[in-house]
Amino acid sequence: xxxxxxxxxxxxxxxxxxxxxxxxxxxxxxxxxxxxxxxxxxxxxxxxxxxxxxxxxxxxxxxxxxxxxxxxxxxxxxxxxxxxxxxxxxxxxxxxxxxxxxxxxxxxxxxxxxxxxxxxxxxxxxxxxxxxxxxxxxxxxxxxxxxxxxxxxxxxxxxxxxxxxxxxxxxxxxxxxxxxxxxxxxxxxxxxxxxxxxxxxxxxxxxxxxxxxxxxxxxxxxxxxxxxxxxxxxxxxxxxxxxxxxxxxxxxxxxxxxxxxxxxxxxxxxxxxxxxxxxxxxxxxxxxxxxxxxxxxxxxxxxxxxxxxxxxxxxxxxxxxxxxxxxxxxxxxxxxxxxxxxxxxxxxxxxxxxxxxxxxxxxxxx
Amino acid sequence: xxxxxxxxxxxxxxxxxxxxxxxxxxxxxxxxxxxxxxxxxxxxxxxxxxxxxxxxxxxxxxxxxxxxxxxxxxxxxxxxxxxxxxxxxxxxxxxxxxxxxxxxxxxxxxxxxxxxxxxxxxxxxxxxxxxxxxxxxxxxxxxxxxxxxxxxxxxxxxxxxxxxxxxxxxxxxxxxxxxxxxxxxxxxxxxxxxxxxxxxxxxxxxxxxxxxxxxxxxxxxxxxxxxxxxxxxxxxxxxxxxxxxxxxxxxxxxxxxxxxxxxxxxxxxxxxxxxxxxxxxxxxxxxxxxxxxxxxxxxxxxxxxxxxxxxxxx
Numbered sequence: 001x002x003x004x005x006x007x008x009x010x011x012x013x014x015x016x017x018x019x020x021x022x023x024x025x026x027x028x029x030x031x032x033x034x035x036x037x038x039x040x041x042x043x044x045x046x047x048x049x050x051x052x053x054x055x056x057x058x059x060x061x062x063x064x065x066x067x068x069x070x071x072x073x074x075x076x077x078x079x080x081x082x083x084x085x086x087x088x089x090x091x092x093x094x095x096x097x098x099x100x101x102x103x104x105x106x107x108x109x110x111x112x113x114x115x116x117x118x119x120x121x122x123x124x125x126x127x128x129x130x131x132x133x134x135x136x137x138x139x140x141x142x143x144x145x146x147x148x149x150x151x152x153x154x155x156x157x158x159x160x161x162x163x164x165x166x167x168x169x170x171x172x173x174x175x176x177x178x179x180x181x182x183x184x185x186x187x188x189x190x191x192x193x194x195x196x197x198x199x200x201x202x203x204x205x206x207x208x209x210x211x212x213x214x215x216x217x218x219x220x221x222x223x224x225x226x227x228x229x230x231x232x233x234x235x236x237x238x239x240x241x242x243x244x245x246x247x248x249x250x251x252x253x254x255x256x257x258x259x260x261x262x263x264x265x266x267x268x269x270x271x272x273x274x275x276x277x278x279x280x281x282x283x284x285x286x287x288x289x290x291x292x293x294x295x296x297x298x299x300x301x302x303x304x305x306x307x308x309x310x311x312x313x314x315x316x317x318x319x320x321x322x323x324x325x326x327x328x329x330x331x332x333x334x335x336x337x338x339x340x341x342x343x344x345x346x347x348x349x350x351x352x353x354x355x356x357x358x359x360x361x362x363x364x365x366x
Numbered sequence: 367x368x369x370x371x372x373x374x375x376x377x378x379x380x381x382x383x384x385x386x387x388x389x390x391x392x393x394x395x396x397x398x399x400x401x402x403x404x405x406x407x408x409x410x411x412x413x414x415x416x417x418x419x420x421x422x423x424x425x426x427x428x429x430x431x432x433x434x435x436x437x438x439x440x441x442x443x444x445x446x447x448x449x450x451x452x453x454x455x456x457x458x459x460x461x462x463x464x465x466x467x468x469x470x471x472x473x474x475x476x477x478x479x480x481x482x483x484x485x486x487x488x489x490x491x492x493x494x495x496x497x498x499x500x501x502x503x504x505x506x507x508x509x510x511x512x513x514x515x516x517x518x519x520x521x522x523x524x525x526x527x528x529x530x531x532x533x534x535x536x537x538x539x540x541x542x543x544x545x546x547x548x549x550x551x552x553x554x555x556x557x558x559x560x561x562x563x564x565x566x567x568x569x570x571x572x573x574x575x576x577x578x579x580x581x582x583x584x585x586x587x588x589x590x591x592x593x594x595x596x597x598x599x600x601x602x603x604x605x606x607x608x609x610x611x612x613x614x615x616x617x618x619x620x621x622x623x624x625x626x627x628x629x630x631x632x633x634x635x636x637x638x639x640x641x642x643x644x645x646x647x648x649x650x651x652x653x654x655x656x657x658x659x660x661x662x663x664x665x666x667x668x669x670x671x672x673x674x675x676x677x678x679x680x
């Protein structure tokens with residue numbers, strides 16, 4: 001065979017081979033997807049879906065070049081034969097209303113309780129924490145200056161947005177906690193209801209904990225609770241969604257802004273919650289979510305002079321050290337209460353630790 | 367290196383001045399940006415960072431140039447200039463405070479004996495749109511009140527329309543009015559449009575006898591960008607090679623963080639040379655950067671992040 005003939009033959013056989021590969025990959029992907037259903041909107045958030053996406057990556061790319069080589073009809077009609085290029089999701093941080101990767105460029109593998117790889121999450125560094133505090137500080141005056149009624153509307157909006165994504169959350173919670181789908185759905189419902197609960201409290205907490213004080217004189221004496229400022233929150237390690245919402249919502253309901261370290265073991269629902277908050281009219285920077293090692297980031301947040309409150313719910317053994325670090329700059333601390341039942345009625349106990357009472361004397365006038 | 371051999375009659379006429387300045391080699395704009403971006407990726411850490419922060423503090427011209435300035439504000443700023451961090455006496459004092467001419471007296475009184483200089487903007491800052499007599503009177507008043515440094519603005523309108531001789535003669539006249547006070551010439555690079563113009567204006571100012579060339583008034587955006595500072599540093603370096611005289615550079619406006627300040631220091635060291643790492647030859651015109659420098663310094667000392675609540679408001 002001459003060289004020229006050889007050259008002519010190669011592209012044709014090459015295309016045929018690519019097509020075969022693509023079909024094989026498609027079949028494999030279909031098999032995997034059948035074993036573990038993918039996310040509701042095609043998102044490959046859960047364990048099986050993610051792996052299937054990884055498997056089809058090579059095949060998908062080959063199929064795409066094949067379609068490109070044989071004309072538009074192949075691309076249009078290729079839906080059954082050629083799998084789509086997988087759109088894979090990158091779990092990033094949520095800081096200042098944006099989704100940056102960690103400044104350090106690091107990530108860490110997240111696994112299910114059975115040890116299955118779920119995804120890689122960003123491994124935030126102390127500088128990410130610093131940036132998050134800066135963002136939260138910047139957002140504080142605007143957020144605390146909004147009317148309580150408006151904050152309630154926005155928290156309710158977060159509940160609405162979560163409702164629209166409930167099956168995605170259910171998948172993530174089921175994968176993260178290793179629980180059955182029905183249980184996961186119940187946890188998601190409880191988390192959504194928790195937003196509504198705190199949305200209702202935004203314009204009532206002032207009446208509940210503030211008031212007019214009796215004084216003997218021609219004055220009013222009024223006490224009103226005001227938000228503390230930037231609150232660093234260590235989310236519970238064991239309840240990746242319901243626990244997370246239960247610690248974030250009370251902090252921001254009263255007008256604080258939050259820097260949250262998500263559950264180290266199960267951070268994925270936290271990032272999805274970040275996506276919900278980003279579309280809930282919540283101003284950027286009001287909630288900042290970091291994923292990574294709680295023990296690495298939390299000491300820097302606890303000692304940070306620009307952090308006004310510290311919720312140690314998920315601190316575990318670190319709590320005592322963090323508390324003494326926080327004391328150096330007179331940070332308000334909420335100690336962890338072991339064995340907290342996240343499904344119980346939350347009351348107001350998570351809102352009041354990060355409120356400061358302002359008392360004003362005012363002449364009565366005539 | 368540009369050919370900086372001045373003839374004695376370079377400034378004799380607008381034509382010869384124009385021929386000289388437009389004969390300077392053009393600036394590779396993309397190259398300048400790439401070089402500035404490349405140098406700004408340097409990572410300065412630990413002890414080097416600490417030294418850089420202290421050097422940057424000692425180079426700050428603490429500035430307040432607002433219509434709402436009061437004597438009280440100038441006094442407060444002067445106190446901060448002498449003791450940037452009252453809790454830590456090891457923090458160096460800043461180089462100077464920079465105020466409007468009518469505030470010079472207050473600043474001089476507040477800074478007597480501290481070693482901090484008093485700079486005053488003059489010549490109808492920031493626009494420079496006033497008759498020459500008014501500009502000179504402005505300058506003389508500031509010097510008489512005790513200013514040791516004068517920040518003048520060039521006539522950008524004249525420069526851009528090609529009346530280089532007018533700009534040149536104005537600088538000479540103001541320099542004369544300054545007497546012993548140092549003269550900083552503000553080029554207002556944000557209005558000069560190209561880096562070629564920045565280079566020309568730098569040479570024009572140096573030729574006319576400026577002691578410092580300064581990027582901007584801080585009233586026009588963009589202010590001190592790194593490529594602009596780079597071109598000006600190249601100009602003073604080449605001027606020194608040609609004449610043996612060292613001219614200072616002062617980027618002003620837009621420098622807000624410690625990172626910005628350190629990027630500028632890296633640029634100075636790599637472009638002009640270590641001789642310029644001296645408050646006598648390099649200044650940072652800024653005010654908010656000082657708090658960030660102090661916070662970074664505290665962070666290096668204590669290991670914890672400080673908050674702005676612990677520092678004075680500007």
